[in-house]
Amino acid sequence: MAYRMHGGDLPQGPHRPVRESARTIVPRALGYLLPYWFPFLFILLCVLAIAGIGVLPPLLVRHIIDEAIPEKHLSLLYILAAAIVGIALVNGLLGVLQSYLNNMVSQRIMYDLRNELYTHLQGLSLRFFTANRTGEIMSRLNNDVAGIQNTVTSSLLSIISDFATVVITLTVMLALDWKLTLLGISLLPLFIIPTRLVGRRRRQLRRETQRARADLNSHMEETLNISGFLLMKVFHREPAEATRFRAHSQRLMRLEILQGLVGRWFFMSMGLFSAIGPALIYLWGGRLVIQEALTIGTIVAFVAYLGRLYGPVSSLATVYVDVQAALALFERIFEYLDTRSDIQESPSARALPAIRGAIEFEDVSFAYVPGRYALKDFTARIEAGQMAALVGPSGAGKTTFTHLLPRLYDPTSGVVRLDGVDIREVTLPSLRSHMGVVTQEPFLFHASIRENLLYGKADATQEELEAACQSAQLHEFIARLPEGYDTVVGERGYRLSGGEKQRLAIARALLKDPRVLVMDEATSHLDSLAESLIRAALERLLAGRTSVIVAQRLSTILRADVILVIDQGKLVEQGDHKELLARDGLYAQLYETQFRQQEDELLASRRL
Numbered sequence: 086m087a088y089r090m091h092g093g094d095l096p097q098g099p100h101r102p103v104r105e106s107a108r109t110i111v112p113r114a115l116g117y118l119l120p121y122w123f124p125f126l127f128i129l130l131c132v133l134a135i136a137g138i139g140v141l142p143p144l145l146v147r148h149i150i151d152e153a154i155p156e157k158h159l160s161l162l163y164i165l166a167a168a169i170v171g172i173a174l175v176n177g178l179l180g181v182l183q184s185y186l187n188n189m190v191s192q193r194i195m196y197d198l199r200n201e202l203y204t205h206l207q208g209l210s211l212r213f214f215t216a217n218r219t220g221e222i223m224s225r226l227n228n229d230v231a232g233i234q235n236t237v238t239s240s241l242l243s244i245i246s247d248f249a250t251v252v253i254t255l256t257v258m259l260a261l262d263w264k265l266t267l268l269g270i271s272l273l274p275l276f277i278i279p280t281r282l283v284g285r286r287r288r289q290l291r292r293e294t295q296r297a298r299a300d301l302n303s304h305m306e307e308t309l310n311i312s313g314f315l316l317m318k319v320f321h322r323e324p325a326e327a328t329r330f331r332a333h334s335q336r337l338m339r340l341e342i343l344q345g346l347v348g349r350w351f352f353m354s355m356g357l358f359s360a361i362g363p364a365l366i367y368l369w370g371g372r373l374v375i376q377e378a379l380t381i382g383t384i385v386a387f388v389a390y391l392g393r394l395y396g397p398v399s400s401l402a403t404v405y406v407d408v409q410a411a412l413a414l415f416e417r418i419f420e421y422l423d424t425r426s427d428i429q430e431s432p433s434a435r436a437l438p439a440i441r442g443a444i445e446f447e448d449v450s451f452a453y454v455p456g457r458y459a460l461k462d463f464t465a466r467i468e469a470g471q472m473a474a475l476v477g478p479s480g481a482g483k484t485t486f487t488h489l490l491p492r493l494y495d496p497t498s499g500v501v502r503l504d505g506v507d508i509r510e511v512t513l514p515s516l517r518s519h520m521g522v523v524t525q526e527p528f529l530f531h532a533s534i535r536e537n538l539l540y541g542k543a544d545a546t547q548e549e550l551e552a553a554c555q556s557a558q559l560h561e562f563i564a565r566l567p568e569g570y571d572t573v574v575g576e577r578g579y580r581l582s583g584g585e586k587q588r589l590a591i592a593r594a595l596l597k598d599p600r601v602l603v604m605d606e607a608t609s610h611l612d613s614l615a616e617s618l619i620r621a622a623l624e625r626l627l628a629g630r631t632s633v634i635v636a637q638r639l640s641t642i643l644r645a646d647v648i649l650v651i652d653q654g655k656l657v658e659q660g661d662h663k664e665l666l667a668r669d670g671l672y673a674q675l676y677e678t679q680f681r682q683q684e685d686e687l688l689a690s691r692r693l
């Protein structure tokens with residue numbers, strides 16, 4: 086039975102996946118083994134051969150004791166002793182082959198799964214990433230996939246190998262003496278019951294330990310990344326964070342100790358039980374030997390077989406737990422793989438050829454959360470080549486407007502058009518190839534300036550890079566760095582100033598040379614030199630394109646062809662600076678509160 090997933094970590098709505106039952110998970114998980122059926126068959130043969138050959142040595146020992154020694158048959162003794170060594174050698178070689186193949190197959194399955202999951206995650210929409218913790222996503226991609234290596238091959242193979250060993254050993258034992266066999270296995274329940282109990286407790290402890298480790302990790306991640314570290318320093322939270330860290334760390338330590346202790350009693354009882362079994366055989370069998378109803382060799386072989394049974398029987402007793410753990414891992418991975426992006430390409434989508442760049446919003450409404458509209462009945466038109474500034478109070482819906490253009494989200498109702506074409510009827514790569522996006526806090530990879538720039542155009546030449554940086558007023562700065570374009574910008578670009586980062590983002594967008602530019606202007610206040618550098622860079626970037634800018638600077642607003650004033654998701658005013666001021670509405674108010682001061686600064690800087 087398939088049922089709907091509950092719980093908060095996955096977003097509701099179009100992303101909500103269907104959780105599968107074990108009956109569907111198992112075949113699906115085995116499907117990953119299918120491409121490797123041939124080496125897997127080989128592994129199986131090795132496992133069965135090892136289990137089969139394993140029953141021979143006790144039989145040989147029996148012959149040595151019962152025939153070769155009493156009959157003083159030296160050549161038979163040599164042959165049997167050599168055979169014992171030979172069997173150990175063959176077993177060892179098969180073991181090497183099996184572990185080689187096993188390792189290869191399990192690593193390949195992980196490779197396939199990891200790639201599939203990564204590519205799938207890439208295809209999901211922004212909504213998924215805003216609704217899920219990064220740590221959780223990373224953990225599924227890393228830990229769960231890695232966990233599968235153990236379960237798929239090791240558990241599966243050990244089940245098969247244990248089962249084969251038990252069946253083969255029991256068959257040989259029954260053939261030798263069924264009464265002794267029954268006596269020997271009468272103790273097996275003593276193994277099974279504590280193993281199951283301890284197995285359950287250990288599994289529970291393991292789960293708690295994993296959770297404790299995840300908490301410790303996320304605490305480290307949050308306080309030791311640059312932003313978190315800065316926050317901790319400036320608020321002087323080091324002692325408090327150290328206390329929290331110690332608490333997490335202590336919990337982990339306690340659980341680890343407990344986990345170690347749970348096993349001790351278990352192993353002690355196992356040791357005791359595995360001594361009782363042979364003792365019983367020696368007692369009962371010994372009497373039979375005295376009565377000459379049994380040979381000494383048979384007793385020795387029996388004790389050896391009994392020893393071979395304990396291990397597999399106890400691991401078969403906990404198989405259920407292993408299978409559950411494996412299913413849980415697969416379930417978590419399939420949950421992501423079954424999550425469908427809410428941004429789908431229409432089957433009839435066509436590639437958008439060269440465009441002029443006219444943008445049209447017709448009755449567009451959009452809600453992140455059902456019922457709470459971030460944009461409502463929004464209708465606006467931006468002509469090709471125009472620069473539009475979006476202005477409005479915080480939370481009005483400006484950034485949301487910019488998200489709808491490259492289809493990071495789709496409107497809940499209404500249509501967004503580019504050159505008169507509904508953007509849902511266009512292939513996603515072609516739509517996005519025409520769009521450049523400069524976000525408020527430009528993201529830079531921990532790589533060189535060159536690599537960050539090449540993100541805009543992978544095959545750009547050095548001349549093109551330099552030309553873009555010239556236009557973005559950045560080339561001189563880079564040229565002065567000792568390593569020039571090969572300077573590594575540091576985690577998220579922390580080695581660059583805010584203004585430099587913005588100019589680098591502008592240079593990256595220039596390299597892409599999009600027809601439509603979407604920009605969320607940074608709110609950070611820059612000094613007048615940095616401001617004028619950015620203004621000059623922007624001037625180059627905007628020339629000859631349609632642009633939509635969430636404006637924070639008066640200079641941007643004054644340059645705009647059209648200003649769209651947004652309030653509570655609605656377009657409330659539209660026009661140029663003068664018209665809107667004259668109207669004395671929301672724009673005039675915002676101008677007084679937000680931009681007036683900038684005007685004075687602007688005038689002062691012009692006078693300088």
Ligand code: ATP
Pocket residue numbers: 215453454459477478479480481482483484485486
């Ligand atoms: P600001 O100038 O402060 O950046 P904005 O005008 O750009 O604001 P938006 O970011 O578009 O505002 O947000 C519009 C509304 O949508 C806000 O009420 C915000 O709380 C909400 N919102 C934004 N992103 C999400 C999200 N991922 N999930 C749910 N609600 C969101």
